[in-house]
Amino acid sequence: MLRLRECVVSHLLSSPSNSATSPLRHLLSATASAPISPNPSGFAVEEYLVATCGLTRAQAIKASPKLAHLKNPDKPNAVLAFLSGLGLSGAAAAAAVVAKDPRLLCAKVDKTLAPKAVGLAGIGLSRLEIARLVSLGPECFRSRHIVSKLHYYHPLFGSFHNFLRAYERSSYLLSRDLDTTIKPNVAFLHECGLAACDIVKLVMYRRGILTTNPGRLRAMVACAEGIGVPRASGMFRQAMYAVAFQSTDKIATKVDYLKTTLRWSAAEVGIAVSKAPMLLRRSKDTLQSKSEFLVSEVGLEPTLIAHRSIVLTVTLEGRVRPRYYVLKFLKENGLVDRELSFYTAVSTPEKYFMNKYICPHKKAAPHLAEDYATACIGEIPTNFLFR
Known part of the structure; x- marks a missing residue:
């Protein structure tokens, strides 16, 4: 641990920003000062999980067989100190992590956990971001490939925030192999004309797109083309949303x-x-x-x-019906001297609709905005009851 701390401190001191590295200093300091308990005879794992880790009795009963080999609380104490250094110090936060992956308590802080934290900090993750990653996927955090995978995902998703949003929907992003699954799928989607931002949006709405078998992804693309949307079309991403994982x-x-x-x-x-x-x-x-x-x-x-x-594809009650009523009201009351396009009115954004169809008639129809808002929540105002 001493040698690790010396290497890490050297790395941190060479960093141009002291503010960015202080959390890791705190982390390693907290880890190093973790209390070492004497080896008790017959370490009660279940009681430790309840009393120290904050698990419920049911959670502890489920988790304890995975920790049956532990003879003392030395490793668990060090891991809890590590989690505390990341900011996961509350009983609920630590309990949630341990309940998801009890084996995390068996990990070596100096050889497994702390080096990963340093590696992730090296690619730009903050202490809080690392903590969030641990809380979402403690088992994946123990993987030896976690740093290299995040190093690949970070530029693809544009930000760690975007990656976390996707990871919350598809935890397989950190468990699937990069070379045999993820990278071939990304390369193929690029071949289909999708930019990185398009791929990210696709992943956000259709989890599993990147982590599925490459052959299955090719079948989805063929299906999208089969419904009449070629790869070069601006609607191709929408088509992929539509056909993904549908037979x-x-x-x-x-x-x-x-x-x-x-x-x-x-x-x-x-x-x-x-x-x-x-x-x-x-x-x-x-x-x-x-x-x-x-x-x-x-x-x-x-x-x-x-x-x-x-x-x-737009909501009937929240958009189509209320806007149709507005158009009909304007026509019935002689407030327009030309035929209004129903399609334009329905497809236009809300702000544009208000500016074009509601606001110009404030004096002639002072209650139109209120009536429209009422219609949007499913009620039909008196002014919209046409003969």
């Missing part, structure tokens, strides 16, 4: 449902899905209620809906 049978069933519900031909389904791939993720009930409103109340022809299929 071809399930996709075929959804396509048949679209044909039946909206009376679309195969060609029209192809047009609609290529423009709004997320249709394949919408439930049957959602698609039916939206299509009935668009056809029966708005009066749109199914063919037009196919070419403007984005209207089927």
Whole structure:
């Protein structure tokens, strides 16, 4: 430990920022000063987990067999001191980590844990970020490849914050092999025209994309192309969202449902899905209620809906219906002298909709904004009850 501390201190003193290294100094100091208890006869692991680590009795019973070989609390005490140095000093924080990975208490601080903390600090992680990583994946933190993996992921995700968000959704990011799985998948997605930022967004919404078998990822890409979205298309990432981990049978069933519900031909389904791939993720009930409103109340022809299929991907109650009511109110009250585009009104961002369709009519229709807000929460105001 002394030699390790000397090497680490030398490394820290050579760093240009004292503020960035002080947490690690504190960490190693806390670890070095961990109390060493005499070897008791018959070390009671279960009681130690409850009294010292803060586990519940049920958690301790489950964890204790994994620590049955421990003869004294020396290693666990050192590990708890290490966690405390990272900032995981509260009973709840330490208990959560130990409950996830009881074997962490058997790790050697000087040879396993502290060097990893130093390595992660060397690629730019703060003490709090290292603590967060440990709390999310203590078992992965013990892996000898943790530093090299984070060194690869850090520039790919753009920030450690982005990586953590993805890791919370897919813990396999730190357990899958970089060379046989992760790197081939990233390279293939780059070949498909996706930039790093696109890949990150894809991972955020479809966990498992990077950690799946490369052959399965290629099958997903083929499926995305099969629904009419080529790799070069700006909708390709959306198509990958839509088809990821869905079976071809399930996709075929959804396509048949679209044909039946909206009376679309195969060609029209192809047009609609290529423009709004997320249709394949919408439930049957959602698609039916939206299509009935668009056809029966708005009066749109199914063919037009196919070419403007984005209207089927936005919420009916929170956007489509309230905005249709606003357009109809403006027309019924003679507040517009031209036909307003329903598609434009529905697809435009909220701020733009307010500026174009609500704010210009404050004097003529002072309650329009309030009525629109009421309609957005599912209620129909009196002014929107049309004959």
